Amino acid sequence: MDHSIATWAILLAAAFLGGGLNAIAGGGSFFTFPALVYAGVPPVAANASGTFALLPGYFASTWGYREDLKAPATLSMRSLLAISLGGGAFGAALLLTTPDDVFRAIVPWLLLVATLLFAFGPWLLRTFKRTAGSGEAGTWVQACAIAAVSVYGGYFNGGLGIVLLAAFSLLGHSNINAMQGLKNLVSSVLTAIAVSVYAFGGAIFWREALVMMLAATVGGYVMARVGRRLPATLVRTVVIVTGSIMTILFFRS
Numbered sequence: 001m002d003h004s005i006a007t008w009a010i011l012l013a014a015a016f017l018g019g020g021l022n023a024i025a026g027g028g029s030f031f032t033f034p035a036l037v038y039a040g041v042p043p044v045a046a047n048a049s050g051t052f053a054l055l056p057g058y059f060a061s062t063w064g065y066r067e068d069l070k071a072p073a074t075l076s077m078r079s080l081l082a083i084s085l086g087g088g089a090f091g092a093a094l095l096l097t098t099p100d101d102v103f104r105a106i107v108p109w110l111l112l113v114a115t116l117l118f119a120f121g122p123w124l125l126r127t128f129k130r131t132a133g134s135g136e137a138g139t140w141v142q143a144c145a146i147a148a149v150s151v152y153g154g155y156f157n158g159g160l161g162i163v164l165l166a167a168f169s170l171l172g173h174s175n176i177n178a179m180q181g182l183k184n185l186v187s188s189v190l191t192a193i194a195v196s197v198y199a200f201g202g203a204i205f206w207r208e209a210l211v212m213m214l215a216a217t218v219g220g221y222v223m224a225r226v227g228r229r230l231p232a233t234l235v236r237t238v239v240i241v242t243g244s245i246m247t248i249l250f251f252r253s
Helices: 005-024 029-038 045-062 077-096 100-119 121-127 140-155 161-171 177-199 206-227 232-253
Strands: none
Touching: 005 029, 005 045, 005 177, 005 232, 029 045, 029 206, 029 232, 045 077, 045 100, 045 121, 045 177, 045 206, 077 140, 077 177, 100 161, 100 206, 140 161, 140 177, 161 177, 161 232, 177 232
16 A cells, blocks of 8 residues: 555645545546555555445435435335335445456446446437336336346445436436436435445454545535536536446546
């Protein structure tokens, strides 16, 4: 682990940008994960530590979108939270059983899928039929989709916001700010339980994660307030461009 001033500066900058990106578009781990790997943290531990560092930013971002937060039309808020907890715990447990070299090989493919899903979300939404008589998908469809994304988020936090926004688009959600609020809430819940599993498994580099946490919290709240006023097209562009760049970088590493 490199503890030089330059490395700490990179980690702090990555955490601030990661928290901010999570607030407006998702994909904060696109910054924190490579920064921690660059600093010498093994891939699995880098994912776990970066996830822990971004956790307060998720809560801050959720608070930033508090005026827009509401449950899906066909799924209660209590059910949404329970599904997020269960999926996040399962994904985190799965991560702890994955060797570092295997996880390193999987990462770019996970980022590629996440970016493509969000980029083509609107087209997919027009292609597939919605639940008859409802603008949003039915209860079981919403529950299964959120469960699958929660497992993904517990396993690999990178691009979580992108995948959640893509899922909400496919499920028939149309209000971008309401989607952002739900995305931040689900991310907060599943990340909290995932971090608990990571900690139990000894996968977190505590000093690095705690320092990065401060910067991520500030970035998350600041950008959440700014992001509510940004055009939906700009938000989507930020997601797609960021995801594309980081996917290419991970494939070349």
